[in-house]
Amino acid sequence: MSDLQWDEVEGFFDPDLMGALPDVFVPGTSAEDWQRVFDLVEARGWQREFRRGDMALPLPSAAEALLRPVDAELVELRVWPVPGMLAIFRLMAAAEIDFDIDLRELQGQTGVDTLCGFLTEIGRKLGKPVPMTPEGGSQAHPVLGFDPALDRVVLPADPL
Numbered sequence: 001m002s003d004l005q006w007d008e009v010e011g012f013f014d015p016d017l018m019g020a021l022p023d024v025f026v027p028g029t030s031a032e033d034w035q036r037v038f039d040l041v042e043a044r045g046w047q048r049e050f051r052r053g054d055m056a057l058p059l060p061s062a063a064e065a066l067l068r069p070v071d072a073e074l075v076e077l078r079v080w081p082v083p084g085m086l087a088i089f090r091l092m093a094a095a096e097i098d099f100d101i102d103l104r105e106l107q108g109q110t111g112v113d114t115l116c117g118f119l120t121e122i123g124r125k126l127g128k129p130v131p132m133t134p135e136g137g138s139q140a141h142p143v144l145g146f147d148p149a150l151d152r153v154v155l156p157a158d159p160l
Contacts, residue, residue, distance in 0.1 A: 002116030003116075006112050019136060020135065024100065029128070038061070038062050047079070052075050075090070082114055115153075130146040
Protein backbone atom coordinates (compact mmCIF):
# COMPACT_ATOMS: atom_id res chain seq x y z
CA MET A 1 0.00 0.00 0.00
CA SER A 2 1.28 3.46 -0.89
CA ASP A 3 1.29 6.63 1.18
CA LEU A 4 -0.81 8.36 -1.49
CA GLN A 5 -4.57 8.27 -1.18
CA TRP A 6 -6.94 8.18 -4.15
CA ASP A 7 -8.89 11.25 -3.00
CA GLU A 8 -5.62 13.26 -2.93
CA VAL A 9 -4.34 12.17 -6.37
CA GLU A 10 -7.48 11.36 -8.37
CA GLY A 11 -6.82 14.26 -10.76
CA PHE A 12 -3.37 12.87 -11.59
CA PHE A 13 -5.06 9.63 -12.69
CA ASP A 14 -7.65 11.35 -14.90
CA PRO A 15 -6.92 10.51 -18.57
CA ASP A 16 -8.79 13.65 -19.69
CA LEU A 17 -6.52 15.91 -17.61
CA MET A 18 -3.21 14.01 -17.79
CA GLY A 19 -3.57 12.30 -21.16
CA ALA A 20 -4.22 8.57 -21.26
CA LEU A 21 -0.47 7.81 -21.41
CA PRO A 22 1.44 10.08 -19.03
CA ASP A 23 5.21 10.14 -19.36
CA VAL A 24 7.35 8.38 -16.78
CA PHE A 25 11.12 8.64 -17.00
CA VAL A 26 14.42 8.15 -15.24
CA PRO A 27 16.95 10.80 -16.28
CA GLY A 28 20.72 10.40 -16.18
CA THR A 29 20.84 6.70 -16.99
CA SER A 30 23.18 4.39 -18.87
CA ALA A 31 23.01 1.06 -20.70
CA GLU A 32 23.82 -0.54 -17.33
CA ASP A 33 20.70 1.06 -15.82
CA TRP A 34 18.61 -0.25 -18.70
CA GLN A 35 20.09 -3.70 -18.00
CA ARG A 36 19.07 -3.36 -14.35
CA VAL A 37 15.49 -2.76 -15.52
CA PHE A 38 15.68 -5.81 -17.82
CA ASP A 39 17.05 -7.84 -14.89
CA LEU A 40 14.27 -6.60 -12.60
CA VAL A 41 11.62 -7.65 -15.13
CA GLU A 42 13.21 -11.10 -15.37
CA ALA A 43 13.71 -11.50 -11.61
CA ARG A 44 10.15 -10.49 -10.78
CA GLY A 45 8.73 -12.80 -13.45
CA TRP A 46 6.66 -10.02 -14.96
CA GLN A 47 5.02 -10.85 -18.25
CA ARG A 48 6.94 -9.10 -21.02
CA GLU A 49 7.27 -8.72 -24.75
CA PHE A 50 10.28 -7.24 -26.53
CA ARG A 51 9.46 -5.72 -29.92
CA ARG A 52 11.46 -4.30 -32.79
CA GLY A 53 8.88 -2.65 -35.02
CA ASP A 54 6.06 -5.16 -35.46
CA MET A 55 8.20 -8.19 -34.62
CA ALA A 56 8.27 -9.84 -31.18
CA LEU A 57 11.76 -11.10 -30.33
CA PRO A 58 13.57 -12.75 -27.40
CA LEU A 59 14.78 -10.23 -24.84
CA PRO A 60 18.37 -9.31 -25.72
CA SER A 61 20.82 -7.56 -23.41
CA ALA A 62 20.11 -3.87 -22.95
CA ALA A 63 23.35 -2.99 -24.72
CA GLU A 64 22.23 -4.97 -27.79
CA ALA A 65 18.76 -3.42 -27.71
CA LEU A 66 20.21 0.09 -27.57
CA LEU A 67 22.55 -0.52 -30.52
CA ARG A 68 20.53 0.53 -33.51
CA PRO A 69 20.81 3.05 -36.31
CA VAL A 70 18.92 6.32 -35.82
CA ASP A 71 16.48 5.46 -38.61
CA ALA A 72 15.89 1.87 -37.39
CA GLU A 73 12.52 0.60 -36.29
CA LEU A 74 11.23 1.48 -32.84
CA VAL A 75 12.41 -0.84 -30.08
CA GLU A 76 10.21 -1.29 -27.04
CA LEU A 77 9.80 -3.52 -24.05
CA ARG A 78 6.20 -4.08 -22.98
CA VAL A 79 5.87 -5.13 -19.34
CA TRP A 80 2.81 -6.25 -17.39
CA PRO A 81 3.88 -6.04 -13.72
CA VAL A 82 0.35 -7.12 -12.76
CA PRO A 83 -2.52 -8.31 -14.93
CA GLY A 84 -4.28 -5.31 -16.44
CA MET A 85 -1.35 -2.87 -16.14
CA LEU A 86 0.93 -2.29 -19.13
CA ALA A 87 4.15 -0.25 -19.07
CA ILE A 88 5.76 0.44 -22.45
CA PHE A 89 9.48 1.16 -22.28
CA ARG A 90 10.90 2.81 -25.41
CA LEU A 91 14.62 2.25 -25.91
CA MET A 92 15.54 5.50 -27.62
CA ALA A 93 18.80 6.28 -25.81
CA ALA A 94 20.87 4.99 -22.93
CA ALA A 95 20.81 8.41 -21.23
CA GLU A 96 17.13 8.21 -20.25
CA ILE A 97 14.75 5.40 -19.42
CA ASP A 98 11.34 6.45 -20.57
CA PHE A 99 8.04 4.64 -20.48
CA ASP A 100 4.31 5.13 -20.65
CA ILE A 101 1.56 3.70 -18.51
CA ASP A 102 -2.15 3.72 -19.29
CA LEU A 103 -4.11 5.61 -16.64
CA ARG A 104 -7.35 3.96 -17.75
CA GLU A 105 -5.93 0.75 -16.22
CA LEU A 106 -5.07 2.43 -12.91
CA GLN A 107 -8.20 3.72 -11.25
CA GLY A 108 -9.12 3.89 -7.57
CA GLN A 109 -6.88 3.17 -4.61
CA THR A 110 -5.80 -0.14 -6.15
CA GLY A 111 -4.51 1.73 -9.20
CA VAL A 112 -2.61 4.21 -7.03
CA ASP A 113 -1.05 1.39 -5.01
CA THR A 114 -0.15 -0.55 -8.17
CA LEU A 115 1.53 2.41 -9.85
CA CYS A 116 3.36 3.46 -6.69
CA GLY A 117 4.62 -0.09 -6.18
CA PHE A 118 5.91 -0.27 -9.75
CA LEU A 119 7.64 3.13 -9.61
CA THR A 120 9.16 2.19 -6.26
CA GLU A 121 10.57 -1.08 -7.60
CA ILE A 122 12.21 0.69 -10.54
CA GLY A 123 13.49 3.58 -8.42
CA ARG A 124 14.95 1.30 -5.78
CA LYS A 125 16.62 -0.91 -8.40
CA LEU A 126 18.25 2.13 -10.01
CA GLY A 127 18.68 4.30 -6.93
CA LYS A 128 17.23 7.20 -8.92
CA PRO A 129 14.09 9.35 -9.03
CA VAL A 130 11.24 8.15 -11.25
CA PRO A 131 8.98 11.15 -11.99
CA MET A 132 5.68 11.14 -13.90
CA THR A 133 4.43 14.10 -15.95
CA PRO A 134 1.27 14.66 -17.98
CA GLU A 135 1.41 13.18 -21.47
CA GLY A 136 3.70 15.43 -23.51
CA GLY A 137 4.29 17.64 -20.45
CA SER A 138 7.44 19.28 -19.22
CA GLN A 139 9.88 17.06 -17.36
CA ALA A 140 10.55 20.03 -15.09
CA HIS A 141 7.06 19.71 -13.60
CA PRO A 142 6.32 16.15 -12.44
CA VAL A 143 3.01 15.52 -10.71
CA LEU A 144 4.28 12.59 -8.68
CA GLY A 145 7.22 10.24 -8.58
CA PHE A 146 9.52 7.98 -6.64
CA ASP A 147 12.00 9.93 -4.51
CA PRO A 148 15.03 7.77 -3.61
CA ALA A 149 15.96 9.99 -0.64
CA LEU A 150 12.54 9.34 0.92
CA ASP A 151 12.25 5.79 -0.50
CA ARG A 152 8.65 6.33 -1.55
CA VAL A 153 6.41 7.91 -4.16
CA VAL A 154 5.60 11.53 -3.35
CA LEU A 155 3.75 14.52 -4.69
CA PRO A 156 6.71 16.83 -5.25
CA ALA A 157 6.70 20.47 -4.28
CA ASP A 158 9.91 20.74 -6.27
CA PRO A 159 11.23 18.63 -9.16
CA LEU A 160 12.44 15.19 -8.09
